[in-house]
Amino acid sequence: MALRPGGFNRRLPQKKEEPYRINQLIRGVPEVRLVGENVEQGVYEFSKALAIAQAQTLDLVEISPNAAPPVCRIVDYSKFKYEQKKKQKELKAKQSKVVVKEIRFGPNTDDHDFAFKLKHAINFLKEGSKVKAYVHFVGRSIVFKDRGELLLLNFAKGLEEYGKLDEMPRLEGKRMSVMFSPKAPKK
DSSP, X not given: OOOOTTSOOOOOOOOOOOXXXXXXXXXXXXXXXXXXXXXXXXXXXXXXXXXXXXXXXOEEEEEETTSXXXXXXXXXXXXXXXHHHHHHHHHHHHSOOOOEEEEEEOTXXXXXXXXXXXXXXXXXXXXXXXXXXXXXXXXXXXXXXXXXHHHHHHHHHHHTTTEEESSOOEEETXXXXXXXXXXXXXX
């Protein structure tokens, strides 16, 4: 590869490819279907459609290239791109994000602590968050696996009207965990 003047051998930033073809970039198409405001909808020759767009000082934008004939709209391209970005943002905002709240127990958790954590888990499920409850075994407490499983099953029993148990308690290393998903609100 030859060096550029100045001795630097770096790549110049590549121009982003536009998602839509506009005006003269629409090639190899004899006719297009025009849609949109302030234009009579129908099938036009490409050159006539381009002339209509230029007469209105707007752009001919190819909306659906795979249709036969391709669908084009006469709009201000920068305004069109802005509207598309705005729609994408709205869709992204409407997507629900899954939040997982964790609750930690020991194998010898007392009744009062259990009730306190159960109350918090109920609030988390009412908010719509998932809850991951786990018993953490420290040192030799791993010999009390059955206590941990009983604790998690009692926890599941306390949450059964607010959330559903995704899977039975399972041991992963020094943690026995269980997941709860919120129940859909009754109508």
